[in-house]
Amino acid sequence: MGFPLHRPRRLRSTPALRRLVTETDLAPRHLVLPLFVKEGATEPVPIASMPGVVQHTRDSLRKAAAEAVAAGVGGIMLFGVPAERDATGSAGVDPDGVLNVALRDVRAEVGDDTVVMADTCLDEFTDHGHCGVLDEHGRVDNDATLDVYARMAVAQAEAGAHLLGPSGMMDGQVGVIRQALDEAGFHDTGILAYTAKYASAFYGPFREAVDSQLKGDRKTYQQDPGNLREALRELALDLEEGADIVMVKPAMSYLDVLRAVAETADVPVAAYQVSGEYAMVEAAATNGWLDRDRAILETVTAIRRAGADIVLTYWATELATRLLR
Ligand code: PBG
16 A cells, blocks of 8 residues: 655645745735726716726725725725816826826825825826827827826826826837936836736726726737737836836736746736726626635735736725735
């Protein structure tokens, strides 16, 4: 009778042993909470495809930010939903635009107790829903968009953002934003670059969250889901242009990309567990098809294991609160 010499089960036999040998740590500081604020809202507006997530009023946004800080989250990422949109997304640049007002509100609420980030992108603010301005043929005009991003970045820095998150996948966006910030004296405002951002079906619920006007897709600027090497090229460019943190998005369907980026980058790496990833788990849990709490913990742990130092997730406050217990 041959007994096994090696017994990996030995270290799994009690919770204390499992805790002792766990390889992947998850703490509140690793989590960043994305939040939406809707201009003119007098009550929080539920987002049907993201149960539990709302478009905040100015007041409820401050409360949500304070709760996130109390739970110890590492940061907050703000998205604005404007009342009026136009072709060039001018409300994104306007110091009185919804996102810049929200940044001031949130900084007044949380100070430096957490890291306040802003989405530096035009899709929430344009009446056509694209992440940039269009040329006379209706195509997204890369370089004309960069001019707008530069002004938007300075407005967001003035409004108090610690980190800017350019998410439009325009070529040269990190470099142009870095230069604009430096010229305006915002040397310490950092850039969390959306480095490898894929044209993904998993942004579906986000479109509802920001009342997106988009028809069609973003395939001329976001990456093809089949491409990995291209992500490493985007990484090299973002680092050269001055990215302080680099991000892969979505997370769960791109864990191999995340691993490759984490092995190459010499800056911190983030991953965005996007709206569709959130919605999938919530929908299955509502149907009783999986254990919600375990699924949340498992997905975020997997994203950390794949190489993310930082995870943006709509469960940030809830999960951070659980981790504190
Ligand atoms: C663009 C932006 C998007 C998301 C974050 N920034 C939408 C898109 O690229 O279509 C998606 C986030 C999510 O789905 O949770 N400003």
